[in-house]
Amino acid sequence: MTLTQSSDAEALAGAMLPRTGERQRGIDRAIGVLELLLQRRQPLSAGEIARALKAPRSTIYEIVNRLIEAGMLEPAGAEGQVFFGRTMHLFGSAYLNSDSGLRRFGEALDSLSAATGATVQCCTRRNNKYVVLDCRDGTGAFRITSEVGAEVPLPWTASGRALLGHLSDEAILTLIPPADFRLPNGGLLSPNQFLSDVAQARQNGFFEATGLASSYTWCQAVPVFGRNGIAAFTLCFVLPIDSAVEQRERCLALLIEKARQLSHATAG
Amino acid sequence: MTLTQSSDAEALAGAMLPRTGERQRGIDRAIGVLELLLQRRQPLSAGEIARALKAPRSTIYEIVNRLIEAGMLEPAGAEGQVFFGRTMHLFGSAYLNSDSGLRRFGEALDSLSAATGATVQCCTRRNNKYVVLDCRDGTGAFRITSEVGAEVPLPWTASGRALLGHLSDEAILTLIPPADFRLPNGGLLSPNQFLSDVAQARQNGFFEATGLASSYTWCQAVPVFGRNGIAAFTLCFVLPIDSAVEQRERCLALLIEKARQLSHATAG
DNA sequence: GCATCTTGTCCGGAATATCGGACTGTCGTA
DNA sequence: TACGACAGTCCGATATTCCGGACAAGATGC
Structure with missing residues (x-):
């Protein structure tokens, strides 16, 4: 390489x-x-x-x-x-309907979306990038949408922090291309800041971020652990930046609850 | 062959x-x-x-x-x-999100589903069978679901009638394997009856059926025509057999309206 | 008008991917 | 225990796929 x-x-x-x-x-x-x-x-x-x-x-x-x-x-x-x-x-639908894989996540997304009306996603790591695997778009005036399958640098997202908890600092810096620390707004994120974010996500069991990929969104990400204890997926809410604090807290609590239910119950 | x-x-x-x-x-x-x-x-x-x-x-x-x-x-x-x-x-999602293809159908399904709460599907012909390309499951007590991508004999479905209007009787009998006239309940459908169904669907611009694939459902199918004038897709409702007549008529009218909007606007 | 870059097709040769078959282990079962 | 069926891997030979290059026809630019 x-x-x-x-x-x-x-x-x-x-x-x-x-x-x-x-x-x-x-x-x-x-x-x-x-x-x-x-x-x-x-x-x-x-x-x-x-x-x-x-x-x-x-x-x-x-x-x-x-x-x-x-x-x-x-x-x-x-x-x-x-x-x-x-x-x-048709191939993709067959995968979604199969027992393993995303089926349980689809149900979780439906339930979270129905309970909050917000944009909710299931994400994972692929080729050392962040990708949205499935999502439900919010119903609000500011309709935040996201594209399934598009690869995005891990440092741009809250999920990026939640997905790397099992790795050492060194391993993390090795797998992220230096260019990925350049945020979409042009600013440069310090690798050390990112490592500290990852540590914080590991400790708290979730990560909240704003102004990363977009300055109008407030993102919440909670890891879903596979049988091997590694965060294989995340569940996340993408809220408008001006959401009420209570709404945010309610969403985060729901997210943590669902992620706990899904952890270990899924292939790692 | x-x-x-x-x-x-x-x-x-x-x-x-x-x-x-x-x-x-x-x-x-x-x-x-x-x-x-x-x-x-x-x-x-x-x-x-x-x-x-x-x-x-x-x-x-x-x-x-x-x-x-x-x-x-x-x-x-x-x-x-x-x-x-x-x-x-991810490949399949990229297809769904692309301009051509099913994108417009997805929106139509959302709208039909929201307006009626019934199960609504977009179907097509593939390998001389009927397949559901996309669907929205109904919200009622009897939740009728259908599997995207599963191939089903054309004579088992209302859509099967609506999809063959451009073909001669001879062509139709050639492309349908004789075994496909055996219905899931064991009964045998006469090929002539099927041909007359197809003719009726061609004349009316829609087809309604019951007791075909299941005896508990009432199915409505309306063809969506491509630029070449051939029915490339159908939109269909799958209603519980005991739906009120007014509900049925309302669904059929909505279906015809949507199918008309989609016709010609899509690749054939 | 000439040069340059396309798209799409065709063809012969040689590198190699596919194939058949052999081999080991494991599981039932008679 | 002997037997058959199956999973999974390995290997050498050859039929064939992939490749490079050539070609015609069209766009584009100067």
Whole structure:
């Protein structure tokens, strides 16, 4: 994993792909295509994909056409561009409905959303980033929404603190790219501050933050522990910054309660 | 597409896979594995998958492990069994959030569900079966739920009538396997009755049915037409059989209105 | 008009992924 | 105990997939 020049191909290689530069198997190319589309979150043409992946054009055309045939990709957007297809949704739904996985979280989100009307999410760590796995959008005037599957730097989120409690300071700094400490508002977060946040989250069993990803939100995150005692997921509320203190406290209490119920009951 | 002996491998071959019996590419094997899991809707072991697909065991182990590594499959169930993984859900969510595809349908379902409290679905034809693409479960005492992605014989459903209006009688009888005329209650539906149902749905612009898939439900289906004038989707209500007539009529009117709004505005 | 960059397709060659089969252990069961 | 079925791993050979490169046709820019 070199740190010379950054590129999509290398970023994905670090995340998923085994070897790079060499001749690759079709299945590896296919996974690369899908991961790229997930990261970019918009239709891409075969040529763009090949360039981003540093893969042969002819190969990508072949793979993309096969995936379209299977319904996992679909023509989308202007000309020759593709994005995820209908079959992918069916696969994803089958996962959600399966016993293990997110089923219990979906019910928890429903209940939390119904009880508060606020935006509530289930999040996890993936490729050393933070991702929203599932969410229920709030009903208020300021409708705070979040995108499932988009990877966000861990230091930008309250959940980022709650997800790293089992790691040493050194391990944490190793897995977070330095660039991720640059917040979206341009400010730089000190790594030491972040480490102290993580320690605080570990001690309290939750973390509250504001002004991180957005200055209009107040975020609460509570870890959900797997059987191995590691925080595999978080449950979080995303509240408007001007929420009443009582409302905040009520939400946090509900969150802690639900997270406790889910802990250990889920795969780690 | 032979009609000699039925097997999973052949059923899937007819649906998705190009050639069978020969050496196959990894990507084709992978797609076969995913389609099989979607069809079975439960965790399977590598051995079971290999047997069902008539594929070499060593190859399936290899493919399954690669898919697990990518998060598209996950260990699930007792021992060595696998099912869809977290990454699949992220891919599927990206599809749902994309402009084309089901986004507009999701909003329509929300609105219909909110207005009536009934179970409402968006359905389509896939592999010459009926599948639910997305749904909102009703709120009533008799909570009627439906499983997204499960393939059901077209003659079992009201939507099955509404989806075939653009086809000739002959074409319809060709694409429906004879076994699909056997209803879940054991009764046999006459093909001619089905053809006349389809004609009726074409004329009325909707179809209502009861006692088909279940004797406790009253189903309403309205086609949604793509740019090519073909019914690409249906919107349907699944009501308890004892719903008041006024409620039924109100639901049907809402359904027709929404389907009209969605027609042509969506990819065919 | 010419140069440059695309997209999409096609083709032959060679690196290698798929396959069949062997092997070990484990579990029931007769 | 012997037997059969199954999970999981490993390995060598060869049929084939992936790759690089060429090509036509269209866009774009100067």
